[in-house]
Amino acid sequence: MIDFKNVTATFSDNAGIFDLTFHIERGEIAFLMGPTGAGKSTVLRAIYKDIPVMKGRIIIDGVDTSKIKKRKIPFFRRSIGTIFQDFKLLDDRTVFENVALPLHINGVPGKVINRKVHEVLERIGLLDLKKERPTSISGGEQQRIAIARALVKDPKVILADEPTGNLDLVTSDEIVDLLESATQGGAAVLMATHNFPLIRPRHKRFIELSGGRQLV
Amino acid sequence: MISKAVFLVFEGFRALVRAKVPAIISSITIFITLMIFSIAYFGYINLKGYSLEFRKQYRIDVFFDASLDRDKCLDIFNSILLIDGIEQGDFIDRERAAKIFERYFHKDVKEIVGTNPLPLGGKFEVAPEYRDVQIMSAIADKIRLINGVDLTVFQSGLIKKIDGFLDNLLTLAFIIGSAILIVSIVMVSNTIRLTIHAKRGDIGTLRLLGATDRFIKLPFIIEGLLQGLGGALLSLGTLWVLYLLMQYLQGYLRTYLISPELLIPGNVIIGMALGLIGSYRGISKYLK
Structure with missing residues (x-):
C-alpha cells in the first residue's frame, strides 16, 4: 500500500531523508521511530507531496506519486488521511464542521456528511462535543477530533505525525488504539513518533530513522 | 457538486x-x-x-445684401432653410431689425441716421446634432456662398470655448x-x-x-x-x-x-x- 523505493528527499540545507526503502501492507500499522530531526516528518511530507522527492519512487496504492501533476496533488491528498502534530483544527469552526471539512472538499452530499460525521464522532466517543470549538476542548480531545477528521473519509492510507506529541500516557495510548482500529477497515497506517515506550508493547513494525537514514 | x-x-x-x-x-x-x-x-x-x-441658442445670423428687395431676400431665406442642418429660421425685415436695434441700444435708428439703413436678414437655428463649432462653420460657409448673402455670423469663439x-x-x-x-x-x-x-x-x-x-x-x-x-x-x-x-x-x-x-x-x-x-x-x- 505504501511503497518507498530508494527515496531521497532533501531540503536546501541538505537535511532530509536518504535512500529509504520500506513497504507497508494494506491493513498494517507501522511506526516511524527516531529522535527529533531524524526525518520522520519528512517521510510523511514526501508521501503527501508537500516536499519534492529527488531520487527514488513512492508508490501509494499502486500510484507512483512522482507522476502526479501539480494540479492533481489536491485530488491525491484527498485519498490520504493526515493527522498533524499540531492538530491543524480550524478554531473558528465547531468540532462537527472540522470533521466534516474533508467531506465537503470531496464534494460529498450534505446528508451523507451528516451521517458519516456522527458515526465517526460516536466511534471516537466525542459526539457530545460536536458543537464545541476546538479552543474549548482539551489537547487529547483535539487530537481525537483530528483523527476523526482523517478517518471520516475512509482513507486507504493514514499518516500520523507525532499524534501523541504533548499528551499524557493514557490519552496517548487511546490515540494509538484509535489508529490501530483504523487498520481493521484495510487502511495502511504510518505513524511517526519518538515515544518508544508507548509503542513498544504493541509489537508492531518499526522503521527506525537517524539523520534521515534508515537503521537496519 | x-x-x-x-x-x-x-x-x-x-x-x-x-x-x-x-x-x-x-x-x-x-x-x-x-x-x-x-x-x-x-x-x-x-x-x-x-x-x-445652452446649445439650443446656437444660431447663425445671416444678413442679406442691402440692395435686394424683400421678395428676393425671402427667396434666399427659403433656400437657406433647405440646407442640411438648418432646423428653422426667422426672417427679419427692416422693421424688426429696427426694433432689435432699439432693444439693444435703447434708441430709434431712424432718429440717429434719419432713415432705416439696417439690412434684411434671418436667424437660423441649427438641428441638435449639428450644434458643433466645426459643423456650424461649414454650414455658415455654405450660406456665405449663396448669391445675395452679405454676411454670416455665429458665436464661434464662445462655442469653441x-x-x-x-x-x-x-x-x-x-x-x-x-x-x-x-x-x-x-x-x-x-x-x-x-x-x-x-x-x-x-x-x-x-x-x-x-x-x-x-x-x-x-x-x-x-x-x-x-x-x-x-x-x-x-x-x-x-x-x-x-x-x-x-x-x-x-x-x-x-x-x-x-x-x-x-x-x-x-x-x-x-x-x-x-x-x-x-x-x-x-x-x-x-x-x-
Whole structure:
C-alpha cells in the first residue's frame, strides 16, 4: 500500500531523508521511530507531496506519486488521511464542521456528511462535543477530533505525525488504539513518533530513522 | 457538486461575518467610490443638460445684401432653410431689425441716421446634432456662398470655448474616475489580502486536506461580491436621501436627476464588480 523505493528527499540545507526503502501492507500499522530531526516528518511530507522527492519512487496504492501533476496533488491528498502534530483544527469552526471539512472538499452530499460525521464522532466517543470549538476542548480531545477528521473519509492510507506529541500516557495510548482500529477497515497506517515506550508493547513494525537514514 | 457549491457560498457568507472589520472597511471603500461616481455622474448629466440647453441658442445670423428687395431676400431665406442642418429660421425685415436695434441700444435708428439703413436678414437655428463649432462653420460657409448673402455670423469663439471647457472637464472626470476606480480596487484587494493573511494557517490546512485553489478562492470571491453589494446598498441608501432632498429642492434649483432605473442596477453592478475584481486580485496574489 505504501511503497518507498530508494527515496531521497532533501531540503536546501541538505537535511532530509536518504535512500529509504520500506513497504507497508494494506491493513498494517507501522511506526516511524527516531529522535527529533531524524526525518520522520519528512517521510510523511514526501508521501503527501508537500516536499519534492529527488531520487527514488513512492508508490501509494499502486500510484507512483512522482507522476502526479501539480494540479492533481489536491485530488491525491484527498485519498490520504493526515493527522498533524499540531492538530491543524480550524478554531473558528465547531468540532462537527472540522470533521466534516474533508467531506465537503470531496464534494460529498450534505446528508451523507451528516451521517458519516456522527458515526465517526460516536466511534471516537466525542459526539457530545460536536458543537464545541476546538479552543474549548482539551489537547487529547483535539487530537481525537483530528483523527476523526482523517478517518471520516475512509482513507486507504493514514499518516500520523507525532499524534501523541504533548499528551499524557493514557490519552496517548487511546490515540494509538484509535489508529490501530483504523487498520481493521484495510487502511495502511504510518505513524511517526519518538515515544518508544508507548509503542513498544504493541509489537508492531518499526522503521527506525537517524539523520534521515534508515537503521537496519 | 451542488452540495459543494452550497457549502462554498455559505462559507463566503461566513467569512464575511467572521471578518467584520475588514468587510466593513471594504464596503465603505466601495461605498465612497460609488458615491463619488454617482455624484460625478450627476454632475456630468447636469453639465450635459445645461450644455444642451445652452446649445439650443446656437444660431447663425445671416444678413442679406442691402440692395435686394424683400421678395428676393425671402427667396434666399427659403433656400437657406433647405440646407442640411438648418432646423428653422426667422426672417427679419427692416422693421424688426429696427426694433432689435432699439432693444439693444435703447434708441430709434431712424432718429440717429434719419432713415432705416439696417439690412434684411434671418436667424437660423441649427438641428441638435449639428450644434458643433466645426459643423456650424461649414454650414455658415455654405450660406456665405449663396448669391445675395452679405454676411454670416455665429458665436464661434464662445462655442469653441464651451466645447473646449466641456471636453477638458470630461477628460479630467475620466482621469479622476479611473484613479478612484484603481484606488478602490487596490483597497478592496488589500483588505481581502489582510483577511487571507490572517487565515494563511487555515488555507495551508485546507490545502493539506486536498482543497483545490478554486475551493479556497471561491469563498473569498463571494465575500468580495457581498462586500461590493454592501457598499452598493449603502450608497443607494445615501443617494435615496439625496434624491429626496433634490426633489424637494427641484422648485428652487433646476437639476437633472439620475433615474432610479439606471442608478440602482448601475450601483449594484459596479459595486459588485469592484468587490469581485478586488477580491480576485487579492486572492490571486496570495495563492499564486
